[in-house]
Amino acid sequence: MAAVTPSRLKALTRLRCAIFQTSYNPSSIRTGAKYLRARLRGPSMVQYYPPVINVAALARQYPELELVDEDEEQRLQDIEDRKRRGKGAPKKAKTKADSRRNQRKRVIVSNVLSSVACSFCFLHTSPSPQPTLSAARFALFAILACTNSLFIFTILHMLVYFKVPTLAPETGISVSIAED
Template sequence: MPAVARARLSLLESLRCSIFATSYNPTSLRTGAKYLRARLRGPSMLNYYPKIVKISHFNKLFPGLDLEDTDEIQRRNDLAALRARGKGAPKKAKTKEQSRRLAKKR
């Protein structure tokens, strides 16, 4: 039984690829097709982390409710305590003359 010619095999391969909608790559170059066919990770990652509903969301949706956000109140109290001890964030400069960075460069 004679061997099949290489040209016939490549023709058969290209025909098979066109029928089954796969990419014809006779030189075996890297195409990245494996990564393009892979399932996207973003949607499953979004579903993995639960949606955290905070009271501030309800206050934005329903302005008339005026619910108390205890976490926000605690955060503000902590910031006030830090500022009282001199550990808070520095005040923002309103003008270029007030900027410490500009004064250091001169």
């Protein structure tokens, strides 16, 4: 009896797959077809477990019963207690100006202003002229880094109040002082 050639076996396998509607996989690569062919388990599992009945669903379905959900009441009470202690969730920003990012910018600007005010207090009470100029320069550069014209305007008014004649000559900013 003669041996069957490999090409004839491949042709037979291809024909068998076409007849029985299976996938032709001559190299036996893992395709996951076994799992894709298997029946889905989800629907039978859902039918196995009974539906969960909760108080909120019953209260929505039958509002005339006026059911009270104790867990929900406790949750709302806890939220109210946290808010009273200052630990609640922050309010949602209605506009861009109300956002936390904008509040952070305002805090940074106020910190810069307070440091400048401290520098000017040092500048006003300083007995020697040398620390005066360095404190004033520090204050000016802190304000210029802030890049807000309103605050720079305020600082220039402070300079006039503290009677600082020239501030940081290399920047070209000077303040004219009006005598009382």
